[in-house]
Amino acid sequence: MPELPEVETIARGLRTLIRGKRIGGVRVAWARTVDARSDPLASLAGHRIEDVGRIGKFVAITIEDGRTLAIHLRMTGSLHVEPRSKPADRHERLAVDFDDRSSLKFVDPRKFGRVRLIEGDPAATLAVGVDPFDRRLDNKAFAELLAGRTTPIKTWLLDQRRLSGVGNIYACEALFYAGIRPKRRAGRLTASERISLLKSLRSVLRKAIKHRGSSLNDYVDAEGKQGGFQKQFAVYGRLGLPCKQCRSPVRRILLAQRSTFYCSACQR
């Protein structure tokens, strides 16, 4: 599913498409798409969309009354703005209908995605950690987050409660550019490794946003366009192919049940 760059791309596109629209109602085709802790979606009727942003990997739709509609696309979710009358995709799970006869349609083949209407501070409610681009995340703050952690750094990067937005692809890519093996204990990185990792994270995420994210199979943004960053992966999905820096074959291991790619020569 989308990671930070894909969610950012989706949110930016969606912002121009639905800002200011007034909600008429919500239709739910797959009940479990609505998070059990969500406020009732029917209460959205009559309210306008104020803005669209991103909180970690959530698309955050701000409502004029201060509430937030948080959407997590998980593995295969996508969002589309179309005329309500257009026939529903086979995998459409939920639709927000606007009073101009357009709809925001949530399509999700695997049904993992979730939608949740929140009152109050959404970041707190969603329990997401600091964003990689948050200015408050300097080298000192990053070091404090990592201190004492014994879990592998790659696994640590995927934990959304500490740092939010990084997923499997960009964790692998950032560790490659930082020259750090995925299995290294998070709390055992040296100061220069931490600095390098934070820099690599930001640079790879920024580049991916520039390319509108990465499309493996089904990812498309709010305009239906694919991303282009998958062409630039250094290690992700490149098992056995030569490392782009040293030509030795890229390896694959499992960490926390997730495929993890790295170069054993470039990463120590």
Place this chain on the structure above:
DNA sequence: ATCAGCACCTGTTGGC
């Protein structure tokens, strides 16, 4: 605290 294992779901791909 942390991890393995499994659950949630459907679709695609590759081997035989």
Place this chain on the structure above:
DNA sequence: TGCCAACAGGTGCTGA
């Protein structure tokens, strides 16, 4: 062509 296993951008739960 068919069947089956493995795998996929994510997270949450349970039990050890």
